[in-house]
Amino acid sequence: MGIKSFQGARRQQNTTDDTSLTVSDYMTRDLITFTPDQTIESVMQALINNRISGGPVVNEESELIGIISESDCIKQISESRYYNMPMQDMTIEKYITKDVDTIDGNMNIFDAASLFAKSPRRRFPIVENSKLVGQISQKDVLKAAMKLKGQTWK
Template identity: 50%
Template sequence: MGIKSFMGRRSEVKEDKREAIRVKDYMKRKLITFSIDQSINEVMEIILKQRITGGPVTDDNGNLIGIISDTDLMQVIGDSRYHNMPVGDRTVGDLMSTQVATIDAEADIFDAAGRFLKSGHRRFPVTENGKLIGQISRMDVIIAATNLKKNHWR
């Protein structure tokens, strides 16, 4: 009598039929950007007028070279009071962060949410070959999740 092999019923692999929601589907493409030589006073006026908390800094070719935020502006405002340094003499290049965390346009929106949680950032620039192509914010991720809930979550 030979040994018989018995394979139980195989479970079917269930595939998620939902199409992935990508950063590129919700990122903003028309951005307010800043240049390295812009004055801090001008940046403050733009931030107030546009009701934003900062923005990417690009060179003349559209390459991302930094980011300027309201936190950077708080630093210069504090310095001007305690060190008697006028705010108007400072430029974006003096204050911007050059270590900029970016996110890929093809990243899943859930990955973006995780990165926001881990990093504490409010926005991630999206680049392609060093060029700025968009930006995704926490609010954009919330919008994506709300749209996903309407279409998929039950």
């Protein structure tokens, strides 16, 4: 006589096909962007007013050329004070981070979460056909997780 296993009635679980959970489903498309010729003061004011910690820098063709962050602005403030140089006319061009990691909008949201876990980055821009089309942030991934709460993650 073999061992028998009995499992009672199971609650039907919502299941989701992971392939449909892409970065483009959760990324922000309406971005606050900056241009390299903007003054550091205008960028700092935009960061404060919009309660963001940074944003993409694009050229006139909407091509991504870098990222500007609060940390980049802090460096500018520090140098300005050290060298006793007023900031009001200084542009962000030399302070932007130009080595920017981007990700594919078709990437699975869980793979994006894994990238965030391995990276100090707080946001990844999404580029299609050389144009900036969106950005996924750590907060966007958290929102996706909350939306999926209670579903089976495989």
